[in-house]
Amino acid sequence: MGLLSGLLDRFLGLPEATTPDIEITHDLSIPMPDGVVLLADRYRPRGAGPLPVVLVRTPYGKHKFDVKGTARVLARRGMQVVVQNVRGTFGSGGRFAAFHQEREDGLATAAWLRGQAWCDGRLATAGASYLGYTQWAVGPYLDPPLEAMCLGVTASEFTTTFYPGGVLSLHNMLTWSALIGTQEEARLGGLLPDPRQARRLRRAMAHVPIETSDLAAIGKAVPFLREVAAHAEPGDGFWSDTENSAVVAKMTTPVSMVTGWWDLFLPAQLRDFVALQGSAVDWGKSTGAMEEGGGDAPTRATEEDGAGVATRAAEGSGASAAVEGGGATSQAAEEGSASTPAGVAGEGGGSVVARAANEGSASVVARAADEGSANVAARAAGGSGVIEAGGAIEVVGAGGGWVGQGALRGLGARRARIVIGPWGHDLGAIRAVLVDQVSWLSAQLLGDTAQLHRSPVRLYLQRANRWLDFDAWPPPQSAPTPLYLLPQRRLGWDAPGGAGSPDTFTYDPARPTRSVGGPLLDMRESKQRDNRDIEARPDVLVYTGAPLPRHLDLVGPVSATVHVRTDTGHADLFVRLCDVDASGVSRNVTDGILRLPPGSEGVVRAEIELHPTGYRFMRGHRLRVQVAGGAFPRFARNHGTGEPVGQAVRTRPTRFEIFLDGSSLTLPVLGAP
Known part of the structure; x- marks a missing residue:
């Protein structure tokens, strides 16, 4: 297993493990308030005393390679990880009621962990997709709060992803229903593709009524599919108790996010990030529709004449500098190697010189001296600016002195950051999520702040094959x-x-x-x-x-x-x-x-x-x-x-x-x- 762990480290481009000798305790029994017991595995450096706990809660099985790999990677770097099967899955008691059960069970699990002698009282969370949702189900409600959250391709609420624009997302909902409905009986735990099942699922997309398409797809009822089909009408509040978006802005836990341009949760995750960064920019348009009358041509609506009226921001918020030559601090990268947005300083040679556009600006006007350059030097023209050199970012104050890393980067007390890559809900995103988790948790739990020196927003510009850094989303x-x-x-x-x-x-x-x-x-x-x-x-x-x-x-x-x-x-x-x-x-x-x-x-x-x-x-x-x-x-x-x-x-x-x-x-x- 040590060889496999080393190969995984090299595949991810991670530094050498600091605590390669780890111990694993299987099937911890964690009681819930209603008497149900949930099972979990614990990973930690061998012989260590009380440590913080990184909690990972999954409906897909704690035995799966992705969560086991995550737990091993973190434990080999001095962290303690508990991976729990959520209610009704893979030996954990009770019935799986997707999304509805995660707040109560998550809070009970957190309280139990804090009561264990091997936990020093500090908790953090990690995981992607549904595992990310289980973090949102507890993060805003814990007191004392979490030390950190690592949120990959996920959101604080899934309702708008179930019904984007008010329309049932049939392909994604039936695909996920088939997965959770068969995962405990699939061959080799579902690791191998099943062409026959895939063909059956494709045919089931055309089945009517939709509420019984689970029978056509996998031959049995899936409660989640029945619920998502039955509660698709406007104004139905069935999912309201699963939504956490209203409390996102109040949360102070340091948060790191990873998503992709082709991920189904991208719009909702970006709304979460805007709430966390504390600058909800009124940009673009609201979604909705208004009836304009029965004439042959529409009557142009005036401002604010109803709930569906679009509003446009004449000016963005955040950094005030104009951008030359395409926009922001850029790092060259080939699209095929864009699995992680790690700094590529030193590759491509040359340098990019950036000058602050005006005094007091926290942004940079970048003029590329060499498009292949990844080293960025910033010269503060009597004002503030950002210096990126060798992959590290520092901030220059108005008087030319150095100031705190987060002061002008929009991190503030919340310390939120996001990476948006060329990924979907796929292996590329999962790889980026794991690298991000190592970086963020090392900073928040172990005091290794080297990876904090980067912009709050880092995104991949598709077809241009480069990474761009910004101070806020949407980019002003x-x-x-x-x-x-x-x-x-x-x-x-x-x-x-x-x-x-x-x-x-x-x-x-x-x-x-x-x-x-x-x-x-x-x-x-x-x-x-x-x-x-x-x-x-x-x-x-x-x-x-x-x-x-x-x-x-x-x-x-x-x-x-x-x-x-x-x-x-x-x-x-x-x-x-x-x-x-x-x-x-x-x-x-x-x-x-x-x-x-x-x-x-x-x-x-x-x-x-x-x-x-x-x-x-x-x-x-x-x-x-x-x-x-x-x-x-x-x-x-x-x-x-x-x-x-x-x-x-x-x-x-x-x-x-x-x-x-x-x-x-x-x-x-x-x-x-």
Whole structure:
């Protein structure tokens, strides 16, 4: 096992272990207030006295390689880790009630750990996805608070991921339901793929009613699937007791986050980060829809005339410096080696000189002397600035002296940071999460602060193959910029001159508009895909821009405003932004969906939240926007009948009219003039 641990360390690029001799205690019995016993394993340096505990709570089994590997990596660096099977899974007592049980059980587990002689009273948490949710279920409520939280590809609430834009995320919900419904009986613990089961799952995506699609997928009922299908209607409060977003801003625990541009939890996780950084920037648009009347063309809405009205921030918050040459402190990296955003100082040679744009600015204006350079030197022009050299970041005060590491970096008392990579909900993200956990927990529990010297926001700019550092999210260097839908299926930066006639299409849920790629749990189908077959369908409107005269970098939230009328009053609206290369291949970049107000008869202004992105459209490429009535099987079909989502069987086609006057996307253009 020592050899395997060493190989894992080298694969992750971690420094040599400080305490390679560890001991493992299996099947600790941890009692819950109702008498149920949950099982856990403990990993710690052999012979150590009382230590802090890093708690990892999982529904997937403490025997799985990923959590065992995490526990060993941390224990070999002087930490004590307890990995617990949550209620109703792999020998832990009780019934598994996904999400609803984690707060009470988590708090009881924390109290038990603090009462053990081998725990010094300090607790931290770690884990990704559902394991991240179990952290949010306890972190804001513990007193004394946690020492640290390591949150990978997760969020404080999952409801908006179950129903993005109010539409059931069918592909992801059924995929996860099949996983948890079969994991304890799968061959070799589910480590090997099962092609037969995968085919059965794909066929089950088309099963109706959705509430029994678990039977079609795995041959038995899965309580979570039944719940997520039964409570998909607007205003249903079934999941409210599982949501922790209201208390995120009050939490003072140091938090480190890892996510990816193609992760399904990205929008919710970024909302958590904005709350933690204490600067909720009013950027872009709210999501929703408003009925605008029954005329042939929509009436342009005035400011704040209803809950669905979009608001735009004229100015960003945070760092005040303008950015030259693409935006921020950058580190060159090949996309194929972007599994971790570790500093690559020294590679590529040269240097980048950055000057503070003005006195008092905590940001940097970077002018690249050599694009391959990774070493950054900052010269404070009589003001404050940031110096990054050899991978370390320091802060220069207004008088030229050194100040505290967190003072101007937005960390403050909360000390929150985030990494956004080119990952989905996949192995690349898990690798980055583990590296981040070692860094953050070493700092917060062991006093090794070397890895704290970095920006609060580090993100990967896709297609540009580089990492960028910012002081806040959304980056204040990105400007919300409208891109308009134009006649003749064109796109442009200038608004159309007149209303004109609407573009039309018909969506038939019996032959639903398909989708490819995007933020899916199934790694074989996720991320960017060729969209040309989708765009050739008659039920998809396609708007294409002119070839770009220069690179276009987008970093931040993306939204769409579409003025639409339907003949059934029961419809969804799907909008996707694509990148069309010189050969004509159209690849998805970001998208979003919205359920229109049920029963609406007039023109509706639909405000749609698309996934945030960090992406470079290359010179000569074209932007393309798809508008459709669905994206199946990623999202459940709108049957056009008004029946509850989980029970709908009958279908009714819906005719859409898209009014171009005022219909646009709002793009976060980095370094816009």
